[in-house]
Every structure is written in structure tokens, then in C-alpha cells.
């Protein structure tokens with residue numbers, strides 16, 4: 601597990617609104633762990649959460665821990681917030697990358713997060729990444745290149 605101090609970008613972000621069914625996921629992130637949902641009837645894995653299995657519609661679902669490693673499925677570079685202007689304190693946050701990562705143990709589940717620890721022009725679809733977490737906060741993980 602890698603815990604990183606809060607970045608200037610993260611420090612300005614609002615905390616996520618946590619739905620009751622997602623408490624285990626967010627608490628896991630605060631401990632440096634990733635979870636995805638798993639269907640107890642058919643074995644499907646997915647993220648983000650929904651109340652029923654997306655394959656068989658079963659309500660017998662549960663969070664299951666998965667490893668932190670994965671492959672960058674896709675990404676985009678965010679250059680600015682658009683026409684509303686840059687939020688106070690975040691003027692230097694741009695550009696940054698947001699990616700979607702296929703988690704190795706997620707059996708198809710993908711999780712989005714910022715791609716950090718790599719120059720933006722070196723980010724590639726298919727690169728090996730690993731989730732890292734901001735210490736003690738409920739936030740999506742960042743994904744850094746695997747060491």
C-alpha cells in the first residue's frame with residue numbers, strides 16, 4: 601500500500617457524497633484498499649456501484665477487496681474547467697490527467713482516478729499503473745506508473 605500526502609489538486613476538491621451502499625468502498629480508500637462489487641449469484645464484478653448485478657439483476661451483491669495494480673484502459677487530459685474559470689486555489693492544477701483503469705483482480709471492473717507521477721506526454725493506454733491513496737481522506741485513488 602502506498603499512501604501519499606494530499607496533493608494541492610486534491611486539497612481543493614470537495615469530499616465525495618457517500619451513498620450508504622458505498623461506505624465500504626470509501627472507507628477502504630481511506631485505508632489504502634480498493635474494492636469492487638461482486639455478484640454472489642453469477643460472479644460478475646463491476647464499479648461504480650449499483651443496487652443490482654448488471655449481468656443477472658441479482659441483489660445478492662457485496663464489496664470484495666482487489667489488488668491495487670491494473671492497466672490504463674483510457675485517459676484524457678484536463679486543460680481547464682471551461683468557461684466558469686479556475687476555482688480559487690487551483691489555478692496551477694491544470695493540466696492534469698484522468699484515467700480509467702482496468703483493475704487486474706477486478707475481472708472487468710474499471711475505476712477512474714487521476715493519473716499522476718508521470719509526465720502527461722508519457723501517459724499511454726495500456727501502461728501498468730498502481731493505485732495510491734491520499735492519507736486519511738475519502739477520495740478516489742490516484743494511479744501512478746508501477747515501479
Ligand SMILES: [Zn+2]
Nearest residue numbers: 639642653656
Ligand atoms: Zn449476477
